[in-house]
Amino acid sequence: MLPNLPFDPGHILVGGTWRATVETLSLINPSDGTTLCQIACSTVADVNAAVTAAQDALNGDWGRKSALERGRCLTRLGQLVLEHADLLTTLEALDVGKPVSQARADAIALARYCEFYGGAADKVHGTTIPYLDGYTVYTLREPHGVTGHIVPWNYPMQIIGRSVGAALAMGNACVLKPAEDACLTALMFAHLAKEAGFPDGALNVVPGLGAEAGAALARHPGVQHLSFTGSVQTGRTIQTLAAENVVPVTLELGGKSPQIVFEDADIDAALPFLVNAGLQNAGQTCSAASRILIQRGVYDRVAARMADAYRAKSIGPASSDPDIGPLISVKQKTRLASLLEAAHDLPCIAETPMPDDLPPKGAYVQPRLYGPVPPDHPLAQDELFGPVQVLIPFDTEEDAIRIANGTIYGLVAGVWTRDGARQMRLAKALKTGQVFLNNYGAGGGVELPFGGIGKSGHGREKGFEALYGFSTLKTVAAKHG
Ligand code: NAD
Numbered sequence: 001m002l003p004n005l006p007f008d009p010g011h012i013l014v015g016g017t018w019r020a021t022v023e024t025l026s027l028i029n030p031s032d033g034t035t036l037c038q039i040a041c042s043t044v045a046d047v048n049a050a051v052t053a054a055q056d057a058l059n060g061d062w063g064r065k066s067a068l069e070r071g072r073c074l075t076r077l078g079q080l081v082l083e084h085a086d087l088l089t090t091l092e093a094l095d096v097g098k099p100v101s102q103a104r105a106d107a108i109a110l111a112r113y114c115e116f117y118g119g120a121a122d123k124v125h126g127t128t129i130p131y132l133d134g135y136t137v138y139t140l141r142e143p144h145g146v147t148g149h150i151v152p153w154n155y156p157m158q159i160i161g162r163s164v165g166a167a168l169a170m171g172n173a174c175v176l177k178p179a180e181d182a183c184l185t186a187l188m189f190a191h192l193a194k195e196a197g198f199p200d201g202a203l204n205v206v207p208g209l210g211a212e213a214g215a216a217l218a219r220h221p222g223v224q225h226l227s228f229t230g231s232v233q234t235g236r237t238i239q240t241l242a243a244e245n246v247v248p249v250t251l252e253l254g255g256k257s258p259q260i261v262f263e264d265a266d267i268d269a270a271l272p273f274l275v276n277a278g279l280q281n282a283g284q285t286c287s288a289a290s291r292i293l294i295q296r297g298v299y300d301r302v303a304a305r306m307a308d309a310y311r312a313k314s315i316g317p318a319s320s321d322p323d324i325g326p327l328i329s330v331k332q333k334t335r336l337a338s339l340l341e342a343a344h345d346l347p348c349i350a351e352t353p354m355p356d357d358l359p360p361k362g363a364y365v366q367p368r369l370y371g372p373v374p375p376d377h378p379l380a381q382d383e384l385f386g387p388v389q390v391l392i393p394f395d396t397e398e399d400a401i402r403i404a405n406g407t408i409y410g411l412v413a414g415v416w417t418r419d420g421a422r423q424m425r426l427a428k429a430l431k432t433g434q435v436f437l438n439n440y441g442a443g444g445g446v447e448l449p450f451g452g453i454g455k456s457g458h459g460r461e462k463g464f465e466a467l468y469g470f471s472t473l474k475t476v477a478a479k480h481g
Contacts, residue, residue: 002036002184003090006191009039009183012046012207013190015053016200021046025180025209030097030326031317033361039183042208047175047216050204054146054173055222057201062173065199070171071121077196078114081107084192088157091184093318096153097326097363100318102281105444106157110189112446113161117169117467124170124467134481140474143171144248145224147470148217150210150238152230153182153328154284154385160189162446163227163250166466168202172225175204177214179230181329183207210234221245225470228252229286232455250459250469252451254286254383255411258404259440260426262397263297265416266438267305273414273440274302275309278389279367282324284332286456287412289440291380292371292391293400299393303371306391307350310369315352317359324352324387326363333363336386342378346370352387375403383409397422401429410453414440433460 002009009027011018024038042050057063065073081088085107092103126139147167151159156178164174178186183205190205206213214234218226218241228238229252242249259274261267277289294302316322327333352367371391373380380390394400404413413430415437417423427435433452436442449465451457459469 002094003087005188007187009037009187012040012042012050013187013194013203013205014046014050015056015204016194021208027095027184028181028329029094030328030363031094031319032359033330033363036094040207041180042177042206042213044212044216046208047177047206047213047220050175050206051146051217051220051222053201053204054175057173057199058143058145060201061199062202063171065171067122067124067171070169071118073196073198074114074118074121074165074168077193077198078111078118080192080196081111081114081189084188085111088185088188091188092157095184096156096182096328097318098281099323099325100321103318106155109444109446110157110161113158113165116446117165120464120467121169124471126473129475131477135477135479137475137477140476141170141471142474144470144472145172146222147172147174147225147227148220148223149174149176150214150217150226150228150230151176151178151186153179154281154286156182157185157189158444159229160186162450162461162466163229164203166461167225167227167470168198170467170471172470173202175206175217175223177217178205178207180207180209214238215241218242219244223247226250227461235457248459250451250461251457252286252459252461253455253457254385255409255452255456256291256381256383256407257287257289257409257412257414257432258291258293259289259414260293260400260404260416261295261298261302262400262415262417262419262422263295264418265298266418267298267302269438270416271305271309275306277414277440279313279324279387282327282365283367283387284328284385287434287441289414290384290389292389293394293403294391295400296393296395299372299391303349303391307369310350310352310367313352313367315354315358315364315367317362324367327365327386328363330363332385333365336365336384336388339378339382339384340368340388343370346373346377346379349391375406381407397425401426405429405431408455411456412436412441
């Protein structure tokens with residue numbers, strides 16, 4: 001059951017006013033299949049109104065705010081997120097099925113994004129450019145204008161923080177379309193943004209279906225930049241829609257990220273990262289380490305220890321704070337089951353025991369570890385988005401690089417070796433947006449630019465780099481003689 005909410009989940013925030021939508025959708029708790037509430041389902045007209053409200057904000061109070069004032073709004077918002085972290089945690093656990101500790105970590109990360117971008121808002125400077133005699137030339141960093149943010153269900157708070165936070169810092173006015181199956185924390189964020197003193201229309205939130213509300217936002221000629229995280233297929237659709245208006249798009253489309261374990265690695269240090277980076281959020285993580293490449297000499301040892309770790313994990317409803325909760329929905333469970341049909345010829349070396357008392361209508365999936373798996377097998381190539389990892393043995397450093405780079409994706413890679421020269425070679429050779437040496441994920445790293453190459457997408461969010469993506473550069477050349 002939902003706790004008391006300071007907002008109505010059947011409402012959307014447009015131009016600083018909460019209003020009901022004509023249609024609503026049922027929001028399902030994936031831990032037990034019960035209906036939590038009815039949530040707003042925005043129409044094309046609602047999205048159009050949100051874009052107009054964002055334009056008005058740019059022409060009004062929000063557009064006149066200095067970088068310092070924008071930063072202060074964000075910093076206040078970060079403080080409010082921290083003060084309401086308990087409620088945000090509860091909402092995310094109920095809505096997404098995320099174990100409460102992991103949901104709390106996301107709430108804290110959301111606050112941290114607001115703090116980071118609040119502090120950074122007035123630290124993005126232009127440059128002066130030495131030019132011809134009689135000229136002074138300088139550059140200005142300016143907002144794009146209205147930015148559209150289409151967010152998935154796997155890390156709503158983190159993804160809102162990294163994209164909306166950076167966009168607001170640079171003075172854009174945002175229209176946020178959360179995923180239809182995960183929008184409670186987005187609405188709570190909107191409520192807190194109002195409290196933090198953001199002017200009307202600086203942030204508009206319009207939950208709704210992807211094909212209707214999402215597509216309306218992506219194709220809207222009044223939107224000057226789009227940020228999307230989700231599937232390759234939807235990313236392609238959004239980029240195509242954005243192309244009609246010739247606007248830039250940041251796409252973060254997931255991956256098939258490897259961790260590579262060499263024979264000289266500190267296996268004890270690696271082990272928790274090898275397993276947890278695959279099972280966190282039930283494997284529904286864009287940067288999940290879904291492939292573990294293990295040098296042959298330590299293959300049996302690492303495989304056996306990972307198998308033990310799988311057997312020791314707990315699975316259950318989000319509120320009981322297990323290691324692994326349900327998937328987001330029965331739809332995702334069905335999708336994963338069909339992808340796993342390809343695994344019938346593979347050795348499954350460990351499963352996490354499923355408790356007998358799991359709610360029968362919850363979207364639970366048994367975590368599975370497969371190995372050895374040929375690198376070109378569908379399970380080693382396709383993004384599964386579930387609690388499943390594959391183990392791939394390799395012989396030489398060259399083999400490891402070739403296998404690691406041998407998918408359509410390129411988001412993140414981890415390398416475990418004590419050999420410093422090899423670390424440097426691998427860091428250069430791996431075709432990914434991030435490489436972690438003797439760690440994986442670096443604790444989330446709000447400060448660390450993040451994004452992919454290949455079918456993992458393009459553009460960077462997080463860190464200072466995002467501030468460049470969420471702004472445009474103007475060159476001013478003054479001829480004064
Ligand atoms: P999706 O990409 O379809 O949905 C993500 C977001 O896009 C949601 O807000 C959705 O409403 C919106 N959307 C959907 N269709 C749209 C359209 N035509 N125009 C504009 N917006 C649209 O993802 P999904 O169907 O929920 O999940 C399917 C698969 O996508 C997953 O199994 C996983 O492989 C992948 N995925 C990846 C990530 C990631 O972090 N990279 C996140 C979620 C899902």
